[in-house]
């Protein structure tokens with residue numbers, strides 16, 4: 234059974250709801266899932282749970298305000314997490330062009346700098362195509378959970 238910390242970043246609630254659905258899906262199977270709505274660095278340095286980022290993209294390829302302090306501290310301090318598994322689910326809108334799903338790229342780059350180990354491909358969920366991000370996320374999580 235896996236222990237997972239989900240770092241959420243959300244402006245309008247879509248990414249947060251997606252994270253909560255993942256928790257609802259996995260916990261009955263015996264996995265332990267913590268959804269963090271205002272994550273701090275200590276939330277990850279105090280455990281060795283697998284990390285799942287579930288964030289939307291705002292501004293011009295930026296992180297939502299509730300995830301930004303975590304990101305800034307992570308970049309400043311770069312606590313080393315060699316081999317620690319992480320995955321990324323990012324919500325965006327392809328009509329934003331170059332900044333499409335940019336928040337996922339920012340988190341990926343920062344986590345790589347801590348020597349964490351990415352598991353699976355980033356799941357990008359396009360608001361132009363998908364009205365229910367949780368449906369895609371629940372499909373993706375089945376594969377991810379088997380790989381961590």
Ligand SMILES: Cc1cc2nc3c(=O)[nH]c(=O)nc-3n(C[C@H](O)[C@H](O)[C@H](O)COP(=O)(O)O)c2cc1C
Pocket residue numbers: 242243244245246247248249288289290291292293294295324325326327329332333334335360
């Ligand atoms: C003001 C604003 C800026 C946005 N900027 C981007 C962006 O740069 N890139 C992108 O891919 N999506 C962008 N989006 C789309 C959101 O990421 C997308 O609608 C997402 O599903 C919102 O998720 P949330 O409900 O968790 O906030 C933007 C949306 C808004 C309203």
